[in-house]
Amino acid sequence: MYEFDCAKDMLGLCEKYELPISALMYRRELEGTEAGEEEIDGKMSRALEIMKHAAHSPIIQPKKSMNGLLGGEAQKLDALYQTGKAPCGDLVSRGITYAMAVLEVNASMGLIVAAPTAGSAGIVPGTLLALQEIYGLSDDALLSGLYNAGAIGYLAMRNATVAGAVGGCQAEVGVASAMAASAMTELMGGTPRMCAAAASTVLQNMLGLVCDPVGGFVEYPCQNRNAAGVANAMVASELALAGIPQLIPLDEMMDAMYKVGKRIPPELRETALGGCATTPSACASCQGGCAGN
Amino acid sequence: MSFISVFEVLGPNMIGPSSSHTAGAAAIAFLAQKMLAETVEEVDFILYGSFAKTYHGHGTDRALLGGIMGFNTEDERIRDSFELADAKGLTYSFSVDEEEKEVHPNTVDIRMTGTSGRKMTVRGESIGGGKVQITRMNSVKIHFTGEYSAVIVTHQDRPGVASHITKCLSDREVNIAYMRLFREDKGKTAYTIVESDGALPSEVAAEIQKNPYVSEVVVVEP
Numbered sequence A: 001m002y003e004f005d006c007a008k009d010m011l012g013l014c015e016k017y018e019l020p021i022s023a024l025m026y027r028r029e030l031e032g033t034e035a036g037e038e039e040i041d042g043k044m045s046r047a048l049e050i051m052k053h054a055a056h057s058p059i060i061q062p063k064k065s066m067n068g069l070l071g072g073e074a075q076k077l078d079a080l081y082q083t084g085k086a087p088c089g090d091l092v093s094r095g096i097t098y099a100m101a102v103l104e105v106n107a108s109m110g111l112i113v114a115a116p117t118a119g120s121a122g123i124v125p126g127t128l129l130a131l132q133e134i135y136g137l138s139d140d141a142l143l144s145g146l147y148n149a150g151a152i153g154y155l156a157m158r159n160a161t162v163a164g165a166v167g168g169c170q171a172e173v174g175v176a177s178a179m180a181a182s183a184m185t186e187l188m189g190g191t192p193r194m195c196a197a198a199a200s201t202v203l204q205n206m207l208g209l210v211c212d213p214v215g216g217f218v219e220y221p222c223q224n225r226n227a228a229g230v231a232n233a234m235v236a237s238e239l240a241l242a243g244i245p246q247l248i249p250l251d252e253m254m255d256a257m258y259k260v261g262k263r264i265p266p267e268l269r270e271t272a273l274g275g276c277a278t279t280p281s282a283c284a285s286c287q288g289g290c291a292g293n
Numbered sequence B: 001m002s003f004i005s006v007f008e009v010l011g012p013n014m015i016g017p018s019s020s021h022t023a024g025a026a027a028i029a030f031l032a033q034k035m036l037a038e039t040v041e042e043v044d045f046i047l048y049g050s051f052a053k054t055y056h057g058h059g060t061d062r063a064l065l066g067g068i069m070g071f072n073t074e075d076e077r078i079r080d081s082f083e084l085a086d087a088k089g090l091t092y093s094f095s096v097d098e099e100e101k102e103v104h105p106n107t108v109d110i111r112m113t114g115t116s117g118r119k120m121t122v123r124g125e126s127i128g129g130g131k132v133q134i135t136r137m138n139s140v141k142i143h144f145t146g147e148y149s150a151v152i153v154t155h156q157d158r159p160g161v162a163s164h165i166t167k168c169l170s171d172r173e174v175n176i177a178y179m180r181l182f183r184e185d186k187g188k189t190a191y192t193i194v195e196s197d198g199a200l201p202s203e204v205a206a207e208i209q210k211n212p213y214v215s216e217v218v219v220v221e222p
């Protein structure tokens, strides 16, 4: 009844049942698994709790990453924000701080929720927690946001890919950002169609982004890209909320992203054989321990 | 196409940095110690493919060791698993095999000895997104994922054993999701693995054990 396999059908069901994407996704989950409401609610609350902890703990207590490339970025961003001089404004500033914090936790063997992957795990929580802080949203609103984001991520998993090794960073950070854009749009009062338009916009704006982690480890430039993913999500959501329609529907952008991903050469799909990973400075930082030398 | 849950998109909850190299590694070792069914005293890990190349920087070693001590993929003690293993007196080693090419890129062999002296070797593969499969138990090729409750029965390959196992389960109204027999040679040691939808009743193992050809029954709950 609530199952869908493309954005077009998802929007059709939202209209048929007069539901936002989040509620449709929630009902789909109940219908498709044996778990009851209590179990599902418990799992999602736990995910939110882990996200909150990961977004906040490095601000107080920075941790060096496993390969030493990260550590302390979230605290620096927070310090700038506290001076009142963060140029991007409150929402973006908080969002990028939390997103980078989550990647710092991930890279130092802390607990995170893959969303949809570990490398892109900062974008959805960063965006949602910034919205909560700046606009005073409840935890229940954030939980709905997670279902909405989950719907977009599900479509990418089903019809394209969310693996950097298969489709490049556009499939990881790009999809995470599309998820966040859609969730934000719903939480800010947008319609399901606006949500899908926001997600489509992000995929356009991140199309072709390669996966080129220094040393082959999920640290750098991954963390920077999580910050960019938040900003991209917020920009796309604002376009959608202004009522700007998108020529290209989400399903077509998913397909375009997948096709582009398959044409990205293997050197630029997580193998650390190109892009940022093979710049002279990156190689120097690697001290010969790099995965793809 | 099988159902994709929202928790496959927002999940797993995991210790970073990598779902395949860290979370998957912990999950494999966690299943391995469940299969041994006693506390591991000594363990050797042999790493293949990408595991062999990048295990240190991804914390694959800490994750494997943590899993062997019974830490699941969400357990923050994984970060300190070397220190914790040393404190427990667990002996461990890591070696790499970069010659073997005929394996999945993220493969590990785990050779365990338990407190009673019981030995077992398990091969696991981390197949992406934190999902894993166990593909070998001692010298026999097997397959299970740990996503369901499973019973692993070691028995002689004789007629009647399979129907005995099925009867024990159906008597207790266990809904069988998969049941497979794995063996090396006809008539020798075989493993039957049954995966069920819900949790398994506690008395099931003892019931299955009653058949004279059954030498061992291990229940692995997810």
Ligand code: SF4
Residues within 6 Å of the ligand: A119, A120, A163, A164, A165, A168, A169, A170, A172, A173, A210, A211, A212, A213, A217, A218, A219, A221, A222, A225, A270
């Ligand atoms: S560069 Fe690669 S490893 Fe890093 S976030 Fe992007 S897809 Fe993931």
